[in-house]
Amino acid sequence: MKKLLELYISFFKIGALTFGGGLAMLPMLKRELVDTQGWVTEEEILDMYAIGQCTPGIIAVNTATYVGYRQAGFVGGVFATFGMISPSLIIICLIASILQNFLHIPAVLHALAGIRIVVCALMLQTVVTMTRKGIHDRFGVFLFLAAFILACFSPVPTAVIIILSAIAGIIAKKVGRRKAS
């Protein structure tokens, strides 16, 4: 029980003190899990990130689940995961309820209008980064365009497009290997 509480509190701290998720969380994860608690090594954290990137879900949360599971089985995974998401639940609900009461103030509306524009630029930057990291050859360009066109002009659900792309990737690698041999 003490272990479970420790897991919950540790990941609560990480969730409450890091902005941005993903790679932005690495330094905080390292400090708390490697330096303070000694639950895992730095290499294990990087391995977990690799796993988190190729499994569904939020990478930081997946890392929490993994560490929790390694420390105290399935229940440990659940406690670590809940620890990680608790701060978000509290903070976001608080802000959402406060924001609703301030939406009639002109300065707040002006600020939000400015923020929305900057967020568009941030999201564009995300797309640029992901495109650079994800596309390495002509096949990647083809998949990028195919997915974009399907999303724009067809009713094919997003989940189906992702599944199709995974199948396409597996087939392309198989064909490539046969050509090489």
Place this chain on the structure above:
Amino acid sequence: MIYFQLIYEFFKIGLFSIGGGMATLPFLMDLTTRYDWYTAEELTNIVAVSESTPGPVGINMATYAGYNAAGIPGALAATLALVAPALVIIVIIAKFLENFSENATVQAAFYGIRPTVAALIGYAVWELLKITMVVTVGGAARPDYIGIVICLAAFGLMQIKQLKNLHPLIWIAAGAVIGIVLQL
């Protein structure tokens, strides 16, 4: 029942969004066309708040979307449903699959998934841009030229090496100041 709908939709998002928090954006965008939980314009606010508060962005966005749909119980339903699939999958991988991320088939699948996720996020961002960069004056919609200029300027600044790794929070704070000063 809105809670069952929330749990169903966010469980699906948790199962199919691969590659981090922003990968949930195309799904959140898609929800605006099928439910009246939040509008596409409110989604931009959701992204803004999620990027400027502590915690993983994907979790923050799900919590906010759920809160908009059905208050605190909605926030709980959406967030728990979002993490449920990964919880099971990660435990299975930790238990049975030693070198999951080095597996050839897994890598081949990701060879296909990565460009696709980039395209899907690109599409969702494009849709949000179309909504954000339009102003309605006297019932007629026209492009928001000031907004477009500010957005492009910010995007241009983000390409500068020294500014690239600035925290999103700083950009968002700058956006708020510009919004108030220019009375956007």
